[in-house]
Amino acid sequence: MTTDWTPAALSRDIPAASAAPGQLGETDLAIWRSASGRIAAWSDRCPHRGMRLSHGFVRGERLSCIYHGWGYGEGGQCVRIPAHPELTPPEAIKVPVFAAAEASGVVWVADGTPAGAPPEFPGFEGFRSLRIHAPATVLARAFGGAGHVIEGTLGPCAVVALIQPLPGNVSALHLLAPEGAGPATLDALSLAAEALRRTAEAQAEQAEEETA
Ligand code: FES
Incomplete structure (x- = not known):
């Protein structure tokens, strides 16, 4: 599906290792930035019991839910369940992920594959x-x-x-x-x-x- 970019937040409002709520149409988003600076926009709903992931915490390249600490890595995949540290979480435990990119200090998001890069406003x-x-x-x-x-x-x-x-x-x-x-x-x-x-x-x- 091809789609347009939507401005959803400002880059300055989401510093490294933080998460904030956002919106794409009717969909609630967790917009977050990893410690290395990678921006991401995910569904704001933990696959475990639905807690908001935007209330979660970032460690390194992972966003973890504040409730039971389930950790999600690249692509929304669950990579850690603290109550079962020895378990490799099943692939099916995954947060829906949206396209996210930054231009002119704006975080742009999209549902699907945008046709190109988000717009730039030089100056x-x-x-x-x-x-x-x-x-x-x-x-x-x-x-x-x-x-x-x-x-x-x-x-x-x-x-x-x-x-x-x-x-x-x-x-x-x-x-x-x-x-x-x-x-x-x-x-x-x-x-x-x-x-x-x-x-x-x-x-x-x-x-x-x-x-x-
Ligand atoms: S609701 Fe997110 S870890 Fe339990």
Whole structure:
């Protein structure tokens, strides 16, 4: 199956040896980075009893579940069951794995095989992700654009806004700032992003009231 890349997180938010929750459409993801820096996006459900793997811990190149410590290695394969250390876990115990790649400081994920590499935005790098209680279309309009990739100006500088639709009329805004922007610019950009969030959420609320 060929599919498109979806922006799901910023690289800076997932440092080495850490895991965080993410989303691909309706699917909950555990996005994690191994100690050596390899990024991965897996189903956020431990095959043992369904605990969230994004709450787990990373040791070396392995993500382990916080509940009973089952450890999963490359390709989602279970490689260790602490209660049975002598056992080689059956091949069938495997976490569903999604495509994951990084470009311009953004973690992109896909279900299936994307046609090429994820998009690059030269001169920009991932700055901040915000979760916004407004549909993607409302957020794009509040920004003064349309679609899921908007290049424009926000507050003090040029930005790239990647809008990720999430379930339940929610979206994520993954904001890319100019490379090398100074702290004062980034502080002002943060404030502008929060103002944009308030505007989009107010517009979404108003639209809901009008259709109620
Ligand atoms: S639920 Fe994950 S190890 Fe038991």
